[in-house]
Amino acid sequence: MEFTQLNDIIKSNKNILITSHVNPDGDTLGAMCAMYLLIEKNFKKKCDMVLVSKLPKMYEFIPKINLAKNIDQYDKSREYDLVINVDVASSERNCDAQILFNKAKNTVNIDHHKTNNLYADINFVEPDASSTCEVVYEIAKTLGWKTDLDIATCLYTGIMTDTGSFRFDNTTPKALIYASEMVELGVVPSVIYKYCYESQSKNMVLFQVYCVNKAVFENDDKIAYIKIYKKDMEKFQAQEDFTEGLTEKLRAIVSTRIAFVAKEMKNGWTKVSMRSKNADCAKICEKFDGGGHRLAAGCTVKCNIDNAVVKILKEIECNIKDL
Numbered sequence: 001m002e003f004t005q006l007n008d009i010i011k012s013n014k015n016i017l018i019t020s021h022v023n024p025d026g027d028t029l030g031a032m033c034a035m036y037l038l039i040e041k042n043f044k045k046k047c048d049m050v051l052v053s054k055l056p057k058m059y060e061f062i063p064k065i066n067l068a069k070n071i072d073q074y075d076k077s078r079e080y081d082l083v084i085n086v087d088v089a090s091s092e093r094n095c096d097a098q099i100l101f102n103k104a105k106n107t108v109n110i111d112h113h114k115t116n117n118l119y120a121d122i123n124f125v126e127p128d129a130s131s132t133c134e135v136v137y138e139i140a141k142t143l144g145w146k147t148d149l150d151i152a153t154c155l156y157t158g159i160m161t162d163t164g165s166f167r168f169d170n171t172t173p174k175a176l177i178y179a180s181e182m183v184e185l186g187v188v189p190s191v192i193y194k195y196c197y198e199s200q201s202k203n204m205v206l207f208q209v210y211c212v213n214k215a216v217f218e219n220d221d222k223i224a225y226i227k228i229y230k231k232d233m234e235k236f237q238a239q240e241d242f243t244e245g246l247t248e249k250l251r252a253i254v255s256t257r258i259a260f261v262a263k264e265m266k267n268g269w270t271k272v273s274m275r276s277k278n279a280d281c282a283k284i285c286e287k288f289d290g291g292g293h294r295l296a297a298g299c300t301v302k303c304n305i306d307n308a309v310v311k312i313l314k315e316i317e318c319n320i321k322d323l
């Protein structure tokens with residue numbers, strides 16, 4: 001798909017909505033605000049931005065995120081001329097914003113998840129990109145869009161968080177070059193790092209330590225997992241984002257080959273976040289209608305947490321012969 005198509009579609013449409021995914025991370029929020037700012041700066045148009053879950057406190061620093069409204073504040077009957085999804089791997093991850101997406105005259109999907117099924121009219125999906133922010137910057141560079149410090153701050157946040165601060169295997173030369181261009185524009189890496197990783201609440205840190213202590217190890221410690229029940233969440237007044245980074249803590253153990261965190265959802269189903277050192281997590285999670293990347297993926301298992309863990313363990317064992 002040619003990037004120039006995006007120039008035409010933004011030019012020819014008036015009411016534009018940008019959406020981010022459920023349980024938002026730095027990449028979806030950074031990409032959403034970067035698109036907002038890029039369109040404002042280069043097309044003199046103001047877009048709407050929507051959040052389908054609560055904004056994690058640590059991301060309140062992202063420029064213009066204060067303009068994003070929760071889906072509850074939107075008129076669901078509204079018909080947008082154009083809806084742009086960023087970092088939304090499947091339309092289910094739009095949650096309640098899917099109504100607005102379905103009603104839109106034109107739709108664009110900008111993403112980097114290899115499991116993205118190209119659900120929009122126009123799809124810019126780059127599975128080799130470190131982050132959706134990298135794809136957004138690639139588009140901006142190719143089309144000669146003007147950038148500035150605020151845009152760079154948004155984009156750097158996405159690249160940094162999706163590469164685990166330039167540690168994961170998606171830390172490509174391109175990701176580093178683009179990040180360095182953001183720094184040239186005035187981004188201070190240590191400041192963004194502090195916002196994203198050193199602004200956790202006391203409850204979040206205590207909750208994570210508690211969860212790690214509950215970890216279960218199987219197959220000679222090659223499989224590590226944690227079950228988080230609703231009562232655990234309540235005990236620490238945990239927000240949804242309190243589990244962020246927990247699966248990586250299990251993967252950090254030398255013996256771990258694959259790790260997952262299973263969380264009891266309000267409706268009784270189970271949300272699973274999976275990480276591996278080499279095994280294909282996306283393939284396992286796709287069995288449960290989830291998806292993501294090879295080393296980082298997730299899914300929702302439509303049963304209670306104890307059964308869900310049994311199913312996931314079975315799927316891991318079926319898929320990974322030489323664990």
Ligand SMILES: [Mn+2]
Binds near residue numbers: 028087112130132162
């Ligand atoms: Mn991403």
